[in-house]
Amino acid sequence: MxxxxxxxxxxxxxxxxxxxxxxxxxxxxxxxxxxxxxxxxxxxxxxxxxxxxVRLDGRLLHPMIGKRRASWDKALDLVARRFRRAIAEHGPDSVAFYVSGQLLTEDYYVANKLMKGFIGSANIDTNSRLCMSSAVAGHMRAFGEDVVPASYDDLDAADLFVLVGSNTAWCHPVVYQRIRARCAAGAKMVVIDPRRTETAEEADLHLAIRPGSDVALFKALLAYCRENGLIDEAYLARSVHVPDDFWAEVGEGSDLWSAARTCDVPPTDLRRFLELFAAHPRTVTLFSQGVNQSVRGTDQVNAILNLHLATGRIGKPGAAPFSITGQPNAMGGREVGGLASTLASHMGFEPESVATVSQFWAAPNMACKPGLKAVDLFRAVGEGRIKALWIMATNPAVSMPDAGEVRAALAACPFVVVSDVIADTDTGRFAHVRLPAAAWGEKDGTVTNSERRISRQRALFALPGETKPDWWIVKEVGSRMGWRTHFAYDHPAEIFREHARLSTYRNHGRRLFALPGLSAIGNQAYDALEPFRWGGDAFADGRFSTADGKARLVPVAQRALPGPLAAWPMTLNTGRYRDHWHTMTRTGLSARLARHREEPLVEVHPEDAAALGLADGAIARVATPQGESLFRVSLSEGQRRGELFVPIHWTDRTATGGRTGLLPRPLVDPQSGQPGFKLTPASITPADIQWKGFLLAADRVERPDCLWATRIQVPAGEVYELAGIGDPARVEAVLPKGERIEVIDTARGARRIAVLREGRLVAALFVTRDGLLPSREWLIAQLGETAAAPAVLAGGPAGPREDPGPIVCVCFDVGIKTIVGAIATQQLTSVDAVGAALSAGTNCGSCRPAIRRLIDDARKIANA
The missing domain is CATH 3.30.200.210 (Phosphorylase Kinase; domain 1)
Structure with missing residues (x-):
């Protein structure tokens, strides 16, 4: 080994x-x-x-020009030539890069340097614009620099956690377990989220506020603090600039009753929140996409920062506002200027900063103004202003709002380059050139996490096929565009050293971000670099990155919230599932992760569903003014009335439905440019479904031709869930060759087909119009195995068999039926007892809320 x-x-x-x-x-x-x-x-x-x-299924392993394999030299020469031509004919702003928090810091640095310093445009933006740019803008307005003033150690010292717009138990499980450990020692947890999520179920208080009412909530809390003598006047005088009319503006409409009405929460619950905050000075407020992904996201961030600054709950152990990021290197991208609105090393486009970066890089064509942010960038592509676009490590044809228009823009763009690890993505299908990039396990460089900690990501495997690191690909294009000496990197350590030198160049302590002592780090020391956190205990000395060293309280106002519209009476919210990631190009390869949520669900309150004629498990059509897509209905009392929730993960490669990116409006926050994914007017109607079924296959098959077809990975193959109208026989066209055995029941519209090859099951199709379908679990286990056709067509062997049910604990493969059975037979009364008996919930802990719910349900049944 x-x-x-x-x-x-x-x-x-x-x-x-x-x-x-x-x-x-x-x-x-x-x-x-x-x-x-x-x-x-x-x-x-x-x-x-x-x-x-980490296997190579579906990998892009060679450069491709159109549909033909090409050499690296031909592909790179073509990219450089087309970008040079666009710049010569239309100017530097006619080209753009769209990059990703999946890049390493070294990749990000080289791409940013090429675009902003040498091409001469700031048209490089990142998919982090969709996630955390409102936090960036809020930090810069309040602190003068994009600094997260918290660390994970603060979680161990806090007495109150306020989780805002974050299903932390699912989206950041390791952070959540640290919070729960502190709560077990007596700390309190408040969750502010329109949905009753798994995180909310474990909270001491859940405020299911009206979407978009965050500013009203935090202004009411700030007004309460002032009325009750909780403002740290000494700290304000020493460390914070307060605008003259700030307190008068805070007081307007911020009384308990007005705020409760605006937020649509019971006044008693709001008062309890105010009292909890007052009673626990060591407060950490963690906020994520529910705050940021709003057309008022920056104001919502500043409402939180105002509260912490005014009460002095910042720069102290256990007291901080904490933006928790979504991607592995969103923070590293922010450090090197991956956003169109910033320069490297936390500098902006002030003339002095432009001159500093230009001189450091010896840049011949330094960008002097911000570039196009993501939504505007793709709008410019669609309008023909961008002639050449390079997309790196991201899938905007799926993830951008109003994704139908993004696809139209990509189709019309004269030249599209895609660097990716996957051969066939929704975005890659629009590329003129595809470049094979190194994946996780092959990359070598650094990343920065949510607490500003820089860690090494090290290669485990040799580069497969002709894949190359992203930094290498970018520096080769830079060289071919005429700047060879400026991009003469041979090792990521060289890039890191340059990044570190720039962080201290003419800094003189004006920016907290600096990497002193690392500008001369040797390759061997870089390879052995231990995790470290830059900036130390940020703002502990009460000094900020502004000209006068003082933070800023930023006046913010609660905007009027729209009511339901006649054609679009529902409000659509989007988000993540626990075991999936982005567009599933990685998690979709894991048979275990795929089973947590096998299909894209639209969560609907039962009363809304009854009024709209929606049945649990049926297929529904969700529509907005931008587009529509199909989802399977899941009734949830955790939804507010009049609101819907859908996941972001499904693509055209994995399903005919669940295309969430088609639905949100391309409206953005005016400060940050971040799209508002959380508050889209929508409608929902039942879809006409005449039959349902599923298909199992040991090898990859084409997606069946029907209205609803969603694919997941299983240990020995794949499974499609199916539904449609008309004759279901046409889905048989995708069945592989082999000995075919079938049973047809015309009365029930049922069809059961098994395909064997040398006695082994290679595929099975089950379809019914009116009848029941068998459990998938036993059939999945038979894929690739010697199979008896009668048992396969029956959906299981004769006699009883163990069915664990849907998987609850993915870490240890424990199903719901196994847990319920153990609770009943062993009289288990706590999550820890279930863990001791079955191991469920003892690793990452993200399934603990679900286990607790099963225990509560069992207790209710026993007491009924």
Whole structure:
């Protein structure tokens, strides 16, 4: 067995350390790094199963020009030539890069340098614009610099946690377990979220506020603090600039009753929140996409920052506002200027900063003004103003709002380059050139997590095929465009050293971001670099990154909230599932992760569903003025009346429905440019479905031709859930060749087909109009195995068999029926007792709310 390698996880901004041990050419075992300060030996379900995602299925392994394989020289020469031509004919603003928080900091740095310093445009933006740019804008308005003034150590010292717009139990499970450990010692937790999520179910108080009313809530809390003597006047005098009319504006409409009415929460619950905040000075407020993904996201961020600054709950142990990021290197991208609105090393486009970066880079064509942010960038592509576009490590044809228009823009763009690890993505289908990039496990560089901690991501495998690191691809294009000496990098350590030198160049303490002592780090020391957090205990000395050293209270106002519209009476919210990631190009490879949520669901309150004629498990059509898509209905009392929730993960590669990106409006926050994904007017109607079924296949098959077809990975193949209208026989066209055995029941409109090859089951199709379908679990286990046709067509063997039910604990493969049975037979009364009996909930802990719910349900039944 090879020596273990310490690296970092590929998923969220928690930045967990991993100990990876190669067990073969493309296989690896994954364990949590007990010494990494971000996770201290814990991993969530996604990190735990990273080893299932490193195989080469579906990988882009060679450069492609159109549909033909090309050499690197031909592909890179073409990219450089087309970009040079566009710049010569239309100017530098006629080209653009759209990059990603999946890039390493070294990749990000080189791309930013090429575009802003040498091409001469700031038209480089990142998909982090969709996630965290309102936090960036809020930090800069309040602190003078994009600094997260918190660390994970603050979670161990806090007495009150306020989680705003974050389903932390699902989206940041390792952080959540640290919070729960502190709560077990007596800390309190308040969750502010329109939905009653798994996180909200474990809170001491849940405020299910009206979407978009966050400013009213935090202004009411700030007014309450002032009325009750909780403002830290000494801290304000020493460290914060307060506008003359700030307090008068805070008081307008911020009384308890007005705020409760605006937020649509009971006044008694709001008062309890105010009293909890007053009673616990050591407060950490964690906020995420529910705050940021709004057309008023920056104001919502500043409402939170105002509260912490005014009460002095910042720069102290256990007291901080904490923006928790979504991607593994969103923070690293922010450090090197990956956003169109910033320059490298936390500098902006002030003339002095432009001159500093220009002189450091010896840049011949330095950009002097901000570039196009993501939504405007793709609008410019559609309008023909962008002639050449390079997309790196992201899938905007799925993830951007109003994605139908984004696809039309990509189709019309004269030249599109896509660097990716996957051969066939929704975005890649629009590319004129596709460049094969290194994936997680092959990359070598650094990432920065939510608490400003820089860690190494190390390669585990040799580069497969002709893949190359993103920094190498970009520097080769830069060289071919005429700037060879400026992009003469041979190792990521060279890029990191340059990044570190720029962070201190003419800084003189004006910016907290600086990497002193690392500008001369040797390659060997870089390879061995231990995790470290830049900036130390940010703002602990009460000084901020402004000209006068003082933070700013920023006046913000609650905007009028729209009511229901006649044609669009519902409000659509979007978000993540626990075990999926972005557009599932990685998690979709893991059979275990795929089983948590097998289809894209639209969550609807039962009373809304009854009024609209929607049945649980039926197919519904969700529509907005921008587009429409199909989802399977899931009734949830955790939804507010009049509101819907859908996941972001499904694409045209995995489903005929669930295309959430088609639905949101392309409206953005005026300060940050971040789209408002959380508040879209929508409608929902039942879809006409005449039959339902499923297809199992040991090998990849074409997606069946029907209205509803969603694919998931299983251990020995794949499963499609199906539904449609008309004759279901046409879905048989995708069945593989082999000995075909079938049963047809015309009375029930039922069809059961098994395909065997050399006695082994390679496919099975089950369709019915009126009848029931068998459980998938036993059939999935038969794929690739020697099978008896009668048992397969019956959906299971004769006699009783164990069915664990849908998987609840992905870490240990424990199903709902197994847990319910153990609760009943062993009289288990706590989550810890279930963990002791079954191991469920003892790893990442993200399933603990679900287990607690099963225990509560069992108790209710027993007491009925």
């Amino acid at each position: 090879e020596a273990p390698i310490r690296t970092t996880c590929a998923y969220c901004g928690v930045g967990c350390g991993i100990v990876a041990t190669r067990t073969g050419a493309r296989s690896v075992t994954i364990a949590a790094d007990p010494d990494h300060p971000a996770n201290l030996g814990r991993l969530c379900s996604k990190g735990t199963h990273l080893g299932e995602t």
